[in-house]
Amino acid sequence: MKEYSGEMINFSDLGFIFRFLPVFLIAFYLTPATYRSVTLLIGSLAFYAVGDLKGFAVLGTAIVVNYLFGKAIGSEKRKYLLAFIVCIDALMLVEFKLLSQFVYNSFMPIGISFFTFKMISYQADLYMGKIDEEPGFIETAAYFCMFPQVVSGPIMRFSDYQKKTYFQTKEAIFSAIEDGLRFFTLGLGMKVLLADHLAMLWNDIGTIGYESISTPLAWIGAACYSLELYFDFWGYSLMAAGIGVMLGFPFVVNFDQPYSAKNVSEFYRRWHASLGSWFRDYIYIPLGGSRVSEGRIFLNLLVVWLITGFWHGVTLNFILWGLIIFVIIAFERFVIPGKIPVALGKIIGRVNVLILIPLTWVIFAISDFRGLLDYFKRLFPFFGKGIAVNSSDYIKNLGIYGGFLAVALILLLPGLYRFFERNRKHPVFTVLLFILFWICVYSLSNAAGNPFMYFRF
Numbered sequence: 396m397k398e399y400s401g402e403m404i405n406f407s408d409l410g411f412i413f414r415f416l417p418v419f420l421i422a423f424y425l426t427p428a429t430y431r432s433v434t435l436l437i438g439s440l441a442f443y444a445v446g447d448l449k450g451f452a453v454l455g456t457a458i459v460v461n462y463l464f465g466k467a468i469g470s471e472k473r474k475y476l477l478a479f480i481v482c483i484d485a486l487m488l489v490e491f492k493l494l495s496q497f498v499y500n501s502f503m504p505i506g507i508s509f510f511t512f513k514m515i516s517y518q519a520d521l522y523m524g525k526i527d528e529e530p531g532f533i534e535t536a537a538y539f540c541m542f543p544q545v546v547s548g549p550i551m552r553f554s555d556y557q558k559k560t561y562f563q564t565k566e567a568i569f570s571a572i573e574d575g576l577r578f579f580t581l582g583l584g585m586k587v588l589l590a591d592h593l594a595m596l597w598n599d600i601g602t603i604g605y606e607s608i609s610t611p612l613a614w615i616g617a618a619c620y621s622l623e624l625y626f627d628f629w630g631y632s633l634m635a636a637g638i639g640v641m642l643g644f645p646f647v648v649n650f651d652q653p654y655s656a657k658n659v660s661e662f663y664r665r666w667h668a669s670l671g672s673w674f675r676d677y678i679y680i681p682l683g684g685s686r687v688s689e690g691r692i693f694l695n696l697l698v699v700w701l702i703t704g705f706w707h708g709v710t711l712n713f714i715l716w717g718l719i720i721f722v723i724i725a726f727e728r729f730v731i732p733g734k735i736p737v738a739l740g741k742i743i744g745r746v747n748v749l750i751l752i753p754l755t756w757v758i759f760a761i762s763d764f765r766g767l768l769d770y771f772k773r774l775f776p777f778f779g780k781g782i783a784v785n786s787s788d789y790i791k792n793l794g795i796y797g798g799f800l801a802v803a804l805i806l807l808l809p810g811l812y813r814f815f816e817r818n819r820k821h822p823v824f825t826v827l828l829f830i831l832f833w834i835c836v837y838s839l840s841n842a843a844g845n846p847f848m849y850f851r852f
Contacts, residue, residue: 404446404505404546406579406634407586409839415442419542420641424568428561435537435642442542443505450504454540457487461514462535469521469529477522484511484518489705496709506546508706510539512673517553519677526553543638547631549649549669551639560643575641577819580828580835582633587835589803590627591842593619596796597760603784605761605769611789613773619796620760621753622803625654628667652809654752658744659723662752674699689729696728697721710762719755723747 405411419438426434444451464480467473488511495503517538520526530538530553538556539545562568600608600616608616632649640646653665663671675684682695704717727747731740754774761767785791793800805811818824 404442406631406638407583407835407839409836412583412836416638420572423642424562428563431561432533432537435541436533439537439540439542439545443540443545446546447505450507453487453491453504453507454510454545457484457510457514458536458539461517461539462532465518465521465535466529468518469526472522472524474522477518480518481515484514487511492705492709509548509550510545512550512670513539513544516550516673516677520553527557543635543642547628547635548667549632549635549647550673551644551647551669555645555647558645562643571643572641574820575637575639577824577828578633578637578640578646580637580832581815582630582635582637583835584831585626585630585633585806587630587838589799589806590623590630591838592796592799593623593626593803596792596799597623599792603788605766605773607784608773609786609788610773610776612792613770615789615792615800616770617753617757617774619800621756622800624756624759625650626803626806652807652812654748654807655809656748657741658727659720659747659752660727662748663720663724674703678702693725693729696725700724707759708762711764712758712762712767716755716758719758723751723755 419434419442422438423431423434440451440455443454461480461484464476468476468480488507491503491507517526517535521529534556538551538553541556544551562571596619597616600612600619605613629650632647636647636649647669649667649669651665651668653662656662656665679695679699682698683691684695685692687695700717700721701714702717703720704714707713707716727744731743735743757770757774758767761770815824819828
Protein backbone atom coordinates (compact mmCIF):
# COMPACT_ATOMS: atom_id res chain seq x y z
CA MET A 396 0.00 0.00 0.00
CA LYS A 397 1.20 3.46 -0.86
CA GLU A 398 2.53 5.48 2.06
CA TYR A 399 2.12 9.24 2.48
CA SER A 400 4.36 11.66 4.27
CA GLY A 401 1.87 14.49 4.74
CA GLU A 402 0.61 14.30 8.28
CA MET A 403 -2.67 16.14 7.82
CA ILE A 404 -3.89 14.05 4.89
CA ASN A 405 -4.95 11.31 7.30
CA PHE A 406 -8.10 11.92 9.37
CA SER A 407 -6.83 9.57 12.06
CA ASP A 408 -3.58 11.50 12.49
CA LEU A 409 -3.20 13.52 15.69
CA GLY A 410 -1.92 16.46 13.63
CA PHE A 411 -5.20 16.58 11.75
CA ILE A 412 -7.38 16.05 14.83
CA PHE A 413 -5.71 18.61 17.11
CA ARG A 414 -4.27 21.10 14.63
CA PHE A 415 -5.86 21.31 11.23
CA LEU A 416 -9.49 20.52 12.08
CA PRO A 417 -9.96 22.88 15.07
CA VAL A 418 -8.06 25.73 13.36
CA PHE A 419 -10.11 25.28 10.21
CA LEU A 420 -13.43 25.17 12.10
CA ILE A 421 -12.57 28.38 13.95
CA ALA A 422 -11.59 30.12 10.70
CA PHE A 423 -14.66 28.75 8.92
CA TYR A 424 -17.15 29.99 11.49
CA LEU A 425 -15.41 33.32 12.00
CA THR A 426 -15.91 33.92 8.28
CA PRO A 427 -19.25 35.57 7.39
CA ALA A 428 -21.65 32.97 5.98
CA THR A 429 -21.57 34.56 2.51
CA TYR A 430 -17.83 33.92 2.19
CA ARG A 431 -17.50 30.53 3.87
CA SER A 432 -17.15 28.76 0.53
CA VAL A 433 -13.95 30.78 0.05
CA THR A 434 -12.66 29.55 3.41
CA LEU A 435 -13.65 25.98 2.52
CA LEU A 436 -11.78 26.25 -0.79
CA ILE A 437 -8.62 27.72 0.77
CA GLY A 438 -8.64 25.20 3.62
CA SER A 439 -9.20 22.29 1.23
CA LEU A 440 -6.37 23.37 -1.06
CA ALA A 441 -4.05 23.75 1.95
CA PHE A 442 -5.08 20.31 3.23
CA TYR A 443 -4.37 18.73 -0.15
CA ALA A 444 -1.08 20.57 -0.68
CA VAL A 445 0.27 19.39 2.67
CA GLY A 446 -0.63 15.80 1.85
CA ASP A 447 0.42 15.70 -1.80
CA LEU A 448 2.22 18.81 -3.02
CA LYS A 449 3.31 17.21 -6.29
CA GLY A 450 -0.30 16.28 -7.10
CA PHE A 451 -1.54 19.78 -6.27
CA ALA A 452 -0.90 21.10 -9.80
CA VAL A 453 -2.94 18.22 -11.25
CA LEU A 454 -5.90 18.97 -8.98
CA GLY A 455 -5.67 22.73 -9.64
CA THR A 456 -5.51 22.30 -13.42
CA ALA A 457 -8.39 19.83 -13.42
CA ILE A 458 -10.52 22.26 -11.39
CA VAL A 459 -9.94 25.17 -13.78
CA VAL A 460 -10.45 23.10 -16.94
CA ASN A 461 -13.63 21.48 -15.64
CA TYR A 462 -15.05 24.80 -14.47
CA LEU A 463 -14.52 26.38 -17.91
CA PHE A 464 -16.07 23.43 -19.72
CA GLY A 465 -18.91 23.43 -17.20
CA LYS A 466 -19.73 27.03 -18.08
CA ALA A 467 -19.89 26.14 -21.76
CA ILE A 468 -21.94 23.00 -21.18
CA GLY A 469 -24.34 24.76 -18.80
CA SER A 470 -25.08 27.52 -21.30
CA GLU A 471 -24.95 25.65 -24.62
CA LYS A 472 -25.99 22.07 -23.67
CA ARG A 473 -23.91 20.61 -26.49
CA LYS A 474 -23.27 16.89 -26.33
CA TYR A 475 -19.86 17.03 -28.02
CA LEU A 476 -18.57 19.37 -25.27
CA LEU A 477 -19.76 16.92 -22.62
CA ALA A 478 -18.17 13.99 -24.46
CA PHE A 479 -14.88 15.86 -24.84
CA ILE A 480 -14.43 16.87 -21.19
CA VAL A 481 -15.56 13.44 -19.95
CA CYS A 482 -12.92 11.86 -22.20
CA ILE A 483 -10.29 14.31 -20.92
CA ASP A 484 -11.14 13.52 -17.27
CA ALA A 485 -11.25 9.76 -17.90
CA LEU A 486 -7.95 9.78 -19.81
CA MET A 487 -6.33 11.78 -17.02
CA LEU A 488 -7.36 9.11 -14.53
CA VAL A 489 -6.25 6.22 -16.77
CA GLU A 490 -2.92 7.89 -17.55
CA PHE A 491 -2.00 8.41 -13.91
CA LYS A 492 -3.07 4.91 -12.94
CA LEU A 493 -0.88 3.41 -15.66
CA LEU A 494 2.06 5.70 -14.87
CA SER A 495 1.80 4.89 -11.17
CA GLN A 496 1.70 1.17 -11.84
CA PHE A 497 4.34 0.81 -14.54
CA VAL A 498 6.61 3.88 -14.33
CA TYR A 499 6.79 5.42 -10.85
CA ASN A 500 5.09 3.93 -7.83
CA SER A 501 3.99 7.16 -6.10
CA PHE A 502 3.17 9.17 -9.23
CA MET A 503 -0.61 9.03 -8.85
CA PRO A 504 -2.10 12.11 -7.15
CA ILE A 505 -3.96 11.31 -3.95
CA GLY A 506 -7.71 10.97 -4.42
CA ILE A 507 -7.64 11.36 -8.23
CA SER A 508 -10.19 8.56 -8.65
CA PHE A 509 -12.64 10.41 -6.41
CA PHE A 510 -12.27 14.00 -7.59
CA THR A 511 -12.29 12.86 -11.24
CA PHE A 512 -15.61 11.09 -10.72
CA LYS A 513 -16.97 14.22 -9.03
CA MET A 514 -15.97 16.26 -12.06
CA ILE A 515 -17.58 13.84 -14.53
CA SER A 516 -20.85 13.76 -12.57
CA TYR A 517 -20.82 17.57 -12.39
CA GLN A 518 -20.51 17.89 -16.18
CA ALA A 519 -23.22 15.28 -16.82
CA ASP A 520 -25.61 16.88 -14.32
CA LEU A 521 -25.06 20.30 -15.89
CA TYR A 522 -25.84 18.88 -19.32
CA MET A 523 -28.98 17.09 -18.09
CA GLY A 524 -30.21 20.17 -16.19
CA LYS A 525 -29.95 18.56 -12.74
CA ILE A 526 -28.09 21.60 -11.38
CA ASP A 527 -30.49 24.47 -10.82
CA GLU A 528 -28.30 27.46 -11.59
CA GLU A 529 -24.88 27.89 -13.15
CA PRO A 530 -22.41 27.81 -10.24
CA GLY A 531 -19.60 30.32 -9.82
CA PHE A 532 -15.93 29.37 -9.72
CA ILE A 533 -15.58 29.42 -5.93
CA GLU A 534 -18.56 27.13 -5.36
CA THR A 535 -17.47 24.75 -8.13
CA ALA A 536 -13.85 24.58 -6.97
CA ALA A 537 -14.87 24.12 -3.32
CA TYR A 538 -17.15 21.26 -4.34
CA PHE A 539 -14.43 19.52 -6.36
CA CYS A 540 -11.77 19.66 -3.64
CA MET A 541 -13.63 19.96 -0.30
CA PHE A 542 -11.21 18.34 2.11
CA PRO A 543 -13.57 15.87 3.83
CA GLN A 544 -14.07 14.09 0.49
CA VAL A 545 -11.12 14.85 -1.78
CA VAL A 546 -8.95 11.95 -0.60
CA SER A 547 -11.28 8.91 -0.42
CA GLY A 548 -14.80 10.16 -1.11
CA PRO A 549 -17.68 9.73 -0.63
CA ILE A 550 -18.68 11.04 -4.06
CA MET A 551 -21.20 13.77 -3.23
CA ARG A 552 -23.29 15.12 -6.12
CA PHE A 553 -23.28 18.87 -6.68
CA SER A 554 -27.04 18.99 -6.07
CA ASP A 555 -26.38 17.64 -2.56
CA TYR A 556 -23.50 20.09 -2.09
CA GLN A 557 -25.97 22.91 -2.80
CA LYS A 558 -28.14 21.74 0.12
CA LYS A 559 -25.56 23.01 2.62
CA THR A 560 -26.66 25.27 5.44
CA TYR A 561 -24.13 27.82 6.60
CA PHE A 562 -25.30 28.24 10.20
CA GLN A 563 -25.06 31.70 11.75
CA THR A 564 -26.32 31.42 15.34
CA LYS A 565 -23.97 30.09 18.01
CA GLU A 566 -26.53 27.48 19.06
CA ALA A 567 -26.84 26.08 15.54
CA ILE A 568 -23.06 26.11 14.98
CA PHE A 569 -22.26 24.29 18.24
CA SER A 570 -25.08 21.80 17.62
CA ALA A 571 -23.71 20.98 14.14
CA ILE A 572 -20.15 20.59 15.42
CA GLU A 573 -21.27 18.42 18.32
CA ASP A 574 -23.34 16.14 16.09
CA GLY A 575 -20.58 15.88 13.52
CA LEU A 576 -18.10 14.95 16.25
CA ARG A 577 -20.33 12.03 17.24
CA PHE A 578 -20.06 10.48 13.80
CA PHE A 579 -16.38 11.41 13.54
CA THR A 580 -15.56 9.73 16.87
CA LEU A 581 -17.45 6.54 16.01
CA GLY A 582 -15.62 6.34 12.69
CA LEU A 583 -12.30 7.02 14.40
CA GLY A 584 -12.94 4.13 16.78
CA MET A 585 -13.75 1.78 13.90
CA LYS A 586 -10.55 2.77 12.15
CA VAL A 587 -8.09 2.89 15.06
CA LEU A 588 -9.39 0.20 17.40
CA LEU A 589 -10.76 -2.32 14.90
CA ALA A 590 -9.42 -1.93 11.35
CA ASP A 591 -5.84 -1.17 12.37
CA HIS A 592 -5.67 -4.16 14.73
CA LEU A 593 -7.25 -6.50 12.17
CA ALA A 594 -4.63 -5.24 9.72
CA MET A 595 -1.95 -6.63 12.06
CA LEU A 596 -3.37 -10.14 11.71
CA TRP A 597 -3.50 -9.87 7.92
CA ASN A 598 0.10 -8.57 7.89
CA ASP A 599 1.19 -11.43 10.16
CA ILE A 600 -0.29 -13.93 7.69
CA GLY A 601 1.69 -12.32 4.90
CA THR A 602 4.86 -12.51 7.00
CA ILE A 603 4.38 -16.24 7.63
CA GLY A 604 3.86 -16.79 3.89
CA TYR A 605 0.59 -17.76 2.25
CA GLU A 606 1.90 -21.20 1.30
CA SER A 607 2.79 -21.97 4.94
CA ILE A 608 -0.38 -21.14 6.87
CA SER A 609 -2.96 -23.66 8.00
CA THR A 610 -6.34 -23.90 6.32
CA PRO A 611 -8.22 -22.60 9.40
CA LEU A 612 -5.90 -19.56 9.53
CA ALA A 613 -6.44 -18.97 5.81
CA TRP A 614 -10.20 -18.77 6.35
CA ILE A 615 -9.74 -16.58 9.43
CA GLY A 616 -7.50 -14.36 7.31
CA ALA A 617 -10.18 -14.02 4.61
CA ALA A 618 -12.72 -12.98 7.25
CA CYS A 619 -10.15 -10.70 8.87
CA TYR A 620 -9.32 -8.83 5.66
CA SER A 621 -13.02 -8.46 4.81
CA LEU A 622 -13.69 -6.91 8.22
CA GLU A 623 -10.54 -4.77 8.08
CA LEU A 624 -11.57 -3.28 4.73
CA TYR A 625 -15.14 -2.77 5.91
CA PHE A 626 -14.36 -0.97 9.16
CA ASP A 627 -11.46 0.96 7.62
CA PHE A 628 -13.64 2.44 4.91
CA TRP A 629 -16.85 2.67 6.91
CA GLY A 630 -14.84 4.40 9.62
CA TYR A 631 -13.41 6.84 7.07
CA SER A 632 -16.87 7.47 5.59
CA LEU A 633 -18.32 8.26 9.03
CA MET A 634 -15.43 10.61 9.78
CA ALA A 635 -15.82 12.38 6.42
CA ALA A 636 -19.59 12.62 6.82
CA GLY A 637 -19.14 13.89 10.38
CA ILE A 638 -16.84 16.69 9.23
CA GLY A 639 -19.38 17.55 6.55
CA VAL A 640 -22.10 17.80 9.21
CA MET A 641 -19.85 20.13 11.24
CA LEU A 642 -19.67 22.41 8.19
CA GLY A 643 -23.41 22.38 7.49
CA PHE A 644 -23.59 19.74 4.76
CA PRO A 645 -26.13 16.90 4.69
CA PHE A 646 -24.93 13.56 6.10
CA VAL A 647 -23.78 11.29 3.27
CA VAL A 648 -24.72 7.63 3.80
CA ASN A 649 -21.94 5.62 2.17
CA PHE A 650 -22.49 2.29 3.95
CA ASP A 651 -25.87 0.77 4.73
CA GLN A 652 -25.18 -2.53 6.51
CA PRO A 653 -24.01 -4.35 3.36
CA TYR A 654 -23.46 -7.71 5.08
CA SER A 655 -27.17 -7.89 5.86
CA ALA A 656 -27.92 -7.80 2.11
CA LYS A 657 -29.91 -10.66 0.56
CA ASN A 658 -27.59 -11.04 -2.45
CA VAL A 659 -24.43 -9.59 -3.99
CA SER A 660 -26.32 -7.08 -6.14
CA GLU A 661 -27.87 -5.61 -3.01
CA PHE A 662 -24.52 -5.83 -1.20
CA TYR A 663 -22.94 -3.44 -3.69
CA ARG A 664 -25.86 -1.06 -3.52
CA ARG A 665 -25.12 -0.82 0.20
CA TRP A 666 -21.29 -0.98 0.11
CA HIS A 667 -19.67 2.34 -0.88
CA ALA A 668 -23.13 3.47 -1.93
CA SER A 669 -22.00 6.77 -3.46
CA LEU A 670 -19.60 4.95 -5.81
CA GLY A 671 -22.20 2.31 -6.69
CA SER A 672 -24.81 4.94 -7.51
CA TRP A 673 -22.21 6.81 -9.60
CA PHE A 674 -21.58 3.74 -11.76
CA ARG A 675 -25.33 3.19 -12.04
CA ASP A 676 -26.21 6.75 -13.05
CA TYR A 677 -23.26 7.63 -15.29
CA ILE A 678 -22.32 4.29 -16.91
CA TYR A 679 -24.99 1.60 -16.48
CA ILE A 680 -28.08 3.73 -17.25
CA PRO A 681 -26.49 5.62 -20.20
CA LEU A 682 -25.61 2.20 -21.68
CA GLY A 683 -29.30 1.32 -21.53
CA GLY A 684 -29.55 0.04 -17.98
CA SER A 685 -32.22 -2.60 -17.50
CA ARG A 686 -34.54 -1.19 -20.19
CA VAL A 687 -32.91 -3.23 -22.95
CA SER A 688 -32.76 -6.90 -23.91
CA GLU A 689 -31.27 -9.48 -21.57
CA GLY A 690 -28.21 -9.77 -23.79
CA ARG A 691 -27.60 -6.02 -23.58
CA ILE A 692 -28.16 -6.04 -19.81
CA PHE A 693 -25.55 -8.81 -19.56
CA LEU A 694 -23.11 -6.72 -21.60
CA ASN A 695 -23.87 -3.54 -19.60
CA LEU A 696 -23.13 -5.32 -16.33
CA LEU A 697 -19.88 -6.68 -17.76
CA VAL A 698 -18.76 -3.20 -18.82
CA VAL A 699 -19.63 -1.71 -15.42
CA TRP A 700 -17.71 -4.34 -13.46
CA LEU A 701 -14.68 -4.26 -15.75
CA ILE A 702 -14.49 -0.49 -15.24
CA THR A 703 -15.06 -0.95 -11.50
CA GLY A 704 -12.14 -3.37 -11.35
CA PHE A 705 -9.89 -1.04 -13.33
CA TRP A 706 -10.95 1.93 -11.17
CA HIS A 707 -9.54 0.12 -8.14
CA GLY A 708 -6.29 -0.83 -9.86
CA VAL A 709 -4.69 -1.91 -13.13
CA THR A 710 -3.13 -5.13 -11.84
CA LEU A 711 -4.62 -8.47 -12.84
CA ASN A 712 -6.16 -9.17 -9.43
CA PHE A 713 -8.45 -6.13 -9.62
CA ILE A 714 -9.65 -7.01 -13.13
CA LEU A 715 -10.20 -10.60 -12.00
CA TRP A 716 -12.07 -9.34 -8.93
CA GLY A 717 -14.39 -7.24 -11.09
CA LEU A 718 -15.04 -10.17 -13.46
CA ILE A 719 -15.87 -12.55 -10.61
CA ILE A 720 -18.32 -10.06 -9.06
CA PHE A 721 -19.90 -9.71 -12.52
CA VAL A 722 -20.29 -13.50 -12.82
CA ILE A 723 -21.95 -13.74 -9.39
CA ILE A 724 -24.33 -10.86 -10.11
CA ALA A 725 -25.16 -12.26 -13.57
CA PHE A 726 -25.91 -15.63 -11.97
CA GLU A 727 -28.19 -13.98 -9.42
CA ARG A 728 -30.00 -12.01 -12.11
CA PHE A 729 -30.32 -14.49 -14.98
CA VAL A 730 -30.17 -17.96 -13.39
CA ILE A 731 -31.75 -17.82 -9.93
CA PRO A 732 -35.10 -16.14 -10.86
CA GLY A 733 -37.45 -18.70 -12.39
CA LYS A 734 -34.87 -21.49 -12.57
CA ILE A 735 -34.16 -22.13 -8.89
CA PRO A 736 -36.82 -22.48 -6.13
CA VAL A 737 -37.37 -19.21 -4.28
CA ALA A 738 -36.32 -20.55 -0.87
CA LEU A 739 -33.11 -22.04 -2.29
CA GLY A 740 -32.43 -18.83 -4.20
CA LYS A 741 -32.58 -16.84 -0.97
CA ILE A 742 -30.13 -19.23 0.69
CA ILE A 743 -27.74 -18.96 -2.26
CA GLY A 744 -27.94 -15.16 -2.12
CA ARG A 745 -26.98 -15.12 1.57
CA VAL A 746 -24.17 -17.63 1.00
CA ASN A 747 -22.84 -15.42 -1.79
CA VAL A 748 -22.72 -12.45 0.60
CA LEU A 749 -21.30 -14.20 3.63
CA ILE A 750 -18.92 -16.70 1.95
CA LEU A 751 -18.12 -15.60 -1.59
CA ILE A 752 -17.71 -11.89 -0.83
CA PRO A 753 -14.89 -12.52 1.72
CA LEU A 754 -13.21 -14.81 -0.83
CA THR A 755 -13.39 -12.10 -3.50
CA TRP A 756 -11.77 -9.66 -1.05
CA VAL A 757 -8.78 -12.01 -0.90
CA ILE A 758 -8.42 -11.55 -4.68
CA PHE A 759 -8.78 -7.81 -4.08
CA ALA A 760 -6.00 -7.88 -1.46
CA ILE A 761 -3.25 -9.95 -3.11
CA SER A 762 -1.85 -8.42 -6.30
CA ASP A 763 0.80 -11.12 -6.84
CA PHE A 764 -0.82 -13.91 -8.86
CA ARG A 765 1.45 -16.63 -7.48
CA GLY A 766 0.71 -15.50 -3.93
CA LEU A 767 -3.01 -15.47 -4.73
CA LEU A 768 -2.86 -19.04 -6.00
CA ASP A 769 -0.94 -20.12 -2.90
CA TYR A 770 -3.56 -18.54 -0.65
CA PHE A 771 -6.46 -20.28 -2.38
CA LYS A 772 -4.60 -23.58 -2.23
CA ARG A 773 -4.43 -23.15 1.55
CA LEU A 774 -8.13 -22.23 1.64
CA PHE A 775 -8.90 -25.40 -0.31
CA PRO A 776 -5.99 -27.74 0.55
CA PHE A 777 -7.18 -30.65 -1.58
CA PHE A 778 -5.18 -29.03 -4.41
CA GLY A 779 -2.15 -30.36 -2.55
CA LYS A 780 0.05 -27.24 -2.62
CA GLY A 781 2.07 -26.26 0.45
CA ILE A 782 1.90 -27.44 4.01
CA ALA A 783 1.19 -25.61 7.23
CA VAL A 784 4.39 -24.84 9.13
CA ASN A 785 2.31 -24.93 12.29
CA SER A 786 -1.08 -26.60 11.99
CA SER A 787 -2.18 -24.91 15.24
CA ASP A 788 -1.22 -21.39 14.12
CA TYR A 789 -4.87 -20.34 14.08
CA ILE A 790 -5.16 -21.01 17.84
CA LYS A 791 -2.33 -18.63 18.64
CA ASN A 792 -3.70 -15.92 16.34
CA LEU A 793 -7.25 -16.28 17.65
CA GLY A 794 -5.82 -15.80 21.12
CA ILE A 795 -4.24 -12.52 20.04
CA TYR A 796 -6.86 -11.15 17.67
CA GLY A 797 -10.01 -13.10 18.53
CA GLY A 798 -11.45 -10.26 20.60
CA PHE A 799 -11.15 -7.80 17.71
CA LEU A 800 -12.75 -10.30 15.32
CA ALA A 801 -15.60 -10.92 17.77
CA VAL A 802 -16.31 -7.18 18.22
CA ALA A 803 -16.17 -6.65 14.45
CA LEU A 804 -18.65 -9.47 13.84
CA ILE A 805 -21.01 -8.13 16.52
CA LEU A 806 -20.91 -4.65 14.95
CA LEU A 807 -22.13 -6.17 11.68
CA LEU A 808 -25.55 -6.50 13.30
CA PRO A 809 -27.57 -3.70 11.64
CA GLY A 810 -29.65 -2.95 14.74
CA LEU A 811 -26.61 -1.68 16.68
CA TYR A 812 -25.78 1.20 14.35
CA ARG A 813 -29.43 2.11 13.95
CA PHE A 814 -29.72 2.24 17.73
CA PHE A 815 -26.73 4.59 17.80
CA GLU A 816 -28.25 6.81 15.10
CA ARG A 817 -31.53 7.14 17.00
CA ASN A 818 -29.96 7.71 20.41
CA ARG A 819 -26.63 9.37 19.62
CA LYS A 820 -27.61 12.61 21.38
CA HIS A 821 -28.44 10.87 24.64
CA PRO A 822 -26.10 11.87 27.50
CA VAL A 823 -24.98 8.26 27.99
CA PHE A 824 -23.79 8.08 24.39
CA THR A 825 -22.08 11.44 24.78
CA VAL A 826 -20.07 10.10 27.71
CA LEU A 827 -19.26 6.84 25.92
CA LEU A 828 -18.11 8.67 22.80
CA PHE A 829 -15.98 11.01 24.93
CA ILE A 830 -14.25 7.98 26.46
CA LEU A 831 -13.92 6.32 23.04
CA PHE A 832 -12.29 9.44 21.61
CA TRP A 833 -9.57 9.55 24.26
CA ILE A 834 -8.95 5.81 24.00
CA CYS A 835 -8.35 6.36 20.28
CA VAL A 836 -6.04 9.29 21.00
CA TYR A 837 -4.07 7.15 23.46
CA SER A 838 -3.82 4.36 20.88
CA LEU A 839 -2.71 6.78 18.16
CA SER A 840 -0.09 8.37 20.41
CA ASN A 841 1.51 4.94 20.90
CA ALA A 842 1.40 3.80 17.27
CA ALA A 843 2.79 4.93 13.94
CA GLY A 844 -0.66 5.02 12.35
CA ASN A 845 -1.93 3.17 9.30
CA PRO A 846 -3.20 5.11 6.24
CA PHE A 847 -6.76 4.46 5.14
CA MET A 848 -6.89 1.60 2.65
CA TYR A 849 -8.82 3.55 0.00
CA PHE A 850 -6.08 6.21 -0.17
CA ARG A 851 -4.43 4.18 -2.93
CA PHE A 852 -7.41 4.60 -5.25
